[in-house]
Amino acid sequence: MDQTDIVSRRTLLGTGAATAAGLLAGCSGRSSGGTQTDESATDAAEPTATATPEQHSVTMAPVGTVEFDEVPERWVPFTGDYADMGVALGQADGLAGIGVPARYGSHLYEELPGVSVDTDAMTALYSEGTDKETFYSIDADVHVIDPNFAINRLGWSQGDVDELADNVGPFVGNTGFTHVYDWHDDYRYYSMYETLEVLAELFDERARYEAFAAYHDEILADVESRLPEARPDIALLYPAGVPPEGFYPYLVGEGTTSKQWRDLGVGDALAADGITDAQAGGGTIDFETLLDIDPDALAIRLQGEVSETYFDEEIRTPLEEHDVASDLTAVQNDRVIYAGLTYQGPIIHLFQLEAAAQGLYPEEFGGEQLFDRERVADIVTGEFDG
Structure with a gap:
C-alpha cells in the first residue's frame, strides 16, 4: 500500500x-x-x-x-x-x-x-x-x-x-x-x-x-555508563496465582514492555532455556522447571499499584518458605524483585527503569532517584524551554 x-x-x-x-x-x-x-x-x-x-x-x-x-x-x-x-x-x-x-x-x-x-x-x-x-x-x-x-x-x-x-x-x-x-x-x-x-x-x-x-x-547514557560488567540472567514472570505456585513466562525480547531490562543489559534465562512466551501460547511453568533453569534473579510482574509490603508478604516470603522455590539461587541471594507493569510509555518507563536498576544493582543504584521528577513534570505541564 x-x-x-x-x-x-x-x-x-x-x-x-x-x-x-x-x-x-x-x-x-x-x-x-x-x-x-x-x-x-x-x-x-x-x-x-x-x-x-x-x-x-x-x-x-x-x-x-x-x-x-x-x-x-x-x-x-x-x-x-x-x-x-x-x-x-x-x-x-x-x-x-x-x-x-x-x-x-x-x-x-x-x-x-x-x-x-x-x-x-x-x-x-x-x-x-x-x-x-x-x-x-x-x-x-x-x-x-x-x-x-x-x-x-x-x-x-x-x-x-x-x-x-x-x-x-x-x-x-x-x-x-x-x-x-x-x-x-x-x-x-x-x-x-x-x-x-x-x-x-x-x-x-x-x-x-x-x-x-x-x-x-x-x-540512559548515565545509567549505561554505570552498569557493572557482570550482569544477571533474569526470569521475567507473572504469577499464575498469589501466593504463587506457578508462573506465566515472559521473555525479555523486543517490545516496549521489556525496554528497561534491555536498557540494563540483562540476559534472558527463560529464552536461553527455550521457554515460550506466554503471549505466544506458552503455558505456565512450575518451581521444578525454574529450579532446572535457576536464574540469577526473578523479576515478578504484577498489575496495578503494588506496595513493598504486599510484595514481601505475597511473593518473597512464600518463595522463601516453599520447599522447592527456597532452593532457587535468586531466592537464596535475595534477588526476587518487583518487575513492574506490562504497559509503559516514556513516563512510566523512567519509574520502572529506576526500580529495576535499584533492584538488580543495589550497590550502584540502591536508593537513588535516577531522574528529576520536577523536570519530567515540567515537560508534561508545558513549563519548559523548548
Missing part, C-alpha cells in the same frame, strides 16, 4: 470493505521485515506526519496516512502504554477511556508535581468483553489503537473496525508492547520513542516530544 494514501477523519475505511481490508492488511509492502529494535530516542525514524493550515495528517502502520480537519482533542487508547504517551505529551484532559484502568500505572504520576489522571472518571473499555456501543458513547476524535489488536485480541470483526472508523473516529496505533503476535508479522514495529514521535505529530506536540527524547537519552 502506498504511504501517501489519505483517509479523512470521519471517512477512514469508509470506502468499502475491499479498500478497508487493503488499508489494514496491505501495508506489508513497506515493512520489508523492518522491525525496529533501536530504543535510542535520538535514532528515531524520519518524521511520519505533516501538518498545514488546511490539513493535519499522521502516518503509522498498519493503517497508513490519516487526515484530520484539526488536531484531535478527545482520544481513547486501549492499553496503558499509549495512555502514558498521551499524558507525556500534555493530553491528559482529552483522555476519555482506557481498556482496563487497573492495568494503567497512573498512580506513578503522584510523584510528579501538577500531573494527575483520574482513572475513575474514565470509561473502562473492557468489561467481560469490549463492545462498540462503548466507543459510540465516548465519541472520540481518534482511537489510539492498532485495529489489528482490536480484531485479534478483542474479538472484533473487520466490519466493526470499519464502522467505528467511519462513524466515530479513525484508528491510529501499532501494537508494540510485545513482538510475539504472529498477526503482526507483515507490518513494521515501532520503538517506544518512534511511537511517541508519531503521537507528537498527531497531537501537534513536537516540542514536548523532543524534550522527553533528550532527557531519556541523557538518563
Whole structure:
C-alpha cells in the first residue's frame, strides 16, 4: 500500500470493505521485515506526519496516512502504554477511556508535581468483553489503537473496525508492547520513542516530544555508563496465582514492555532455556522447571499499584518458605524483585527503569532517584524551554 494514501477523519475505511481490508492488511509492502529494535530516542525514524493550515495528517502502520480537519482533542487508547504517551505529551484532559484502568500505572504520576489522571472518571473499555456501543458513547476524535489488536485480541470483526472508523473516529496505533503476535508479522514495529514521535505529530506536540527524547537519552547514557560488567540472567514472570505456585513466562525480547531490562543489559534465562512466551501460547511453568533453569534473579510482574509490603508478604516470603522455590539461587541471594507493569510509555518507563536498576544493582543504584521528577513534570505541564 502506498504511504501517501489519505483517509479523512470521519471517512477512514469508509470506502468499502475491499479498500478497508487493503488499508489494514496491505501495508506489508513497506515493512520489508523492518522491525525496529533501536530504543535510542535520538535514532528515531524520519518524521511520519505533516501538518498545514488546511490539513493535519499522521502516518503509522498498519493503517497508513490519516487526515484530520484539526488536531484531535478527545482520544481513547486501549492499553496503558499509549495512555502514558498521551499524558507525556500534555493530553491528559482529552483522555476519555482506557481498556482496563487497573492495568494503567497512573498512580506513578503522584510523584510528579501538577500531573494527575483520574482513572475513575474514565470509561473502562473492557468489561467481560469490549463492545462498540462503548466507543459510540465516548465519541472520540481518534482511537489510539492498532485495529489489528482490536480484531485479534478483542474479538472484533473487520466490519466493526470499519464502522467505528467511519462513524466515530479513525484508528491510529501499532501494537508494540510485545513482538510475539504472529498477526503482526507483515507490518513494521515501532520503538517506544518512534511511537511517541508519531503521537507528537498527531497531537501537534513536537516540542514536548523532543524534550522527553533528550532527557531519556541523557538518563540512559548515565545509567549505561554505570552498569557493572557482570550482569544477571533474569526470569521475567507473572504469577499464575498469589501466593504463587506457578508462573506465566515472559521473555525479555523486543517490545516496549521489556525496554528497561534491555536498557540494563540483562540476559534472558527463560529464552536461553527455550521457554515460550506466554503471549505466544506458552503455558505456565512450575518451581521444578525454574529450579532446572535457576536464574540469577526473578523479576515478578504484577498489575496495578503494588506496595513493598504486599510484595514481601505475597511473593518473597512464600518463595522463601516453599520447599522447592527456597532452593532457587535468586531466592537464596535475595534477588526476587518487583518487575513492574506490562504497559509503559516514556513516563512510566523512567519509574520502572529506576526500580529495576535499584533492584538488580543495589550497590550502584540502591536508593537513588535516577531522574528529576520536577523536570519530567515540567515537560508534561508545558513549563519548559523548548
